[in-house]
Amino acid sequence: MDGLKNFFKEYCGAIIGGIVAIVILCTRLYELIIGLILVAIGVFLGNYVQRNKYEVKEKLKNFIDRI
Numbered sequence: 105m106d107g108l109k110n111f112f113k114e115y116c117g118a119i120i121g122g123i124v125a126i127v128i129l130c131t132r133l134y135e136l137i138i139g140l141i142l143v144a145i146g147v148f149l150g151n152y153v154q155r156n157k158y159e160v161k162e163k164l165k166n167f168i169d170r171i
Contacts, residue, residue, distance in 0.1 A: 112119070128134050153160050 128137070
């Protein structure tokens with residue numbers, strides 16, 4: 105009994121994470137999560153480009169020139 109108690113104590117986070125992952129997969133919430141992540145990446149990328157226009161322009165120009 106002590107061994108089982110220690111196992112749950114040591115791996116409680118992994119067990120909870122596995123249960124949450126199973127629930128997300130069963131309810132197809134992963135599609136929503138992926139969509140939200142893509143939106144967040146787009147927002148951060150757009151903000152970065154807006155604030156650093158000239159640096160991004162030069163990096164793109166150098167990249168295109170290498171190709």
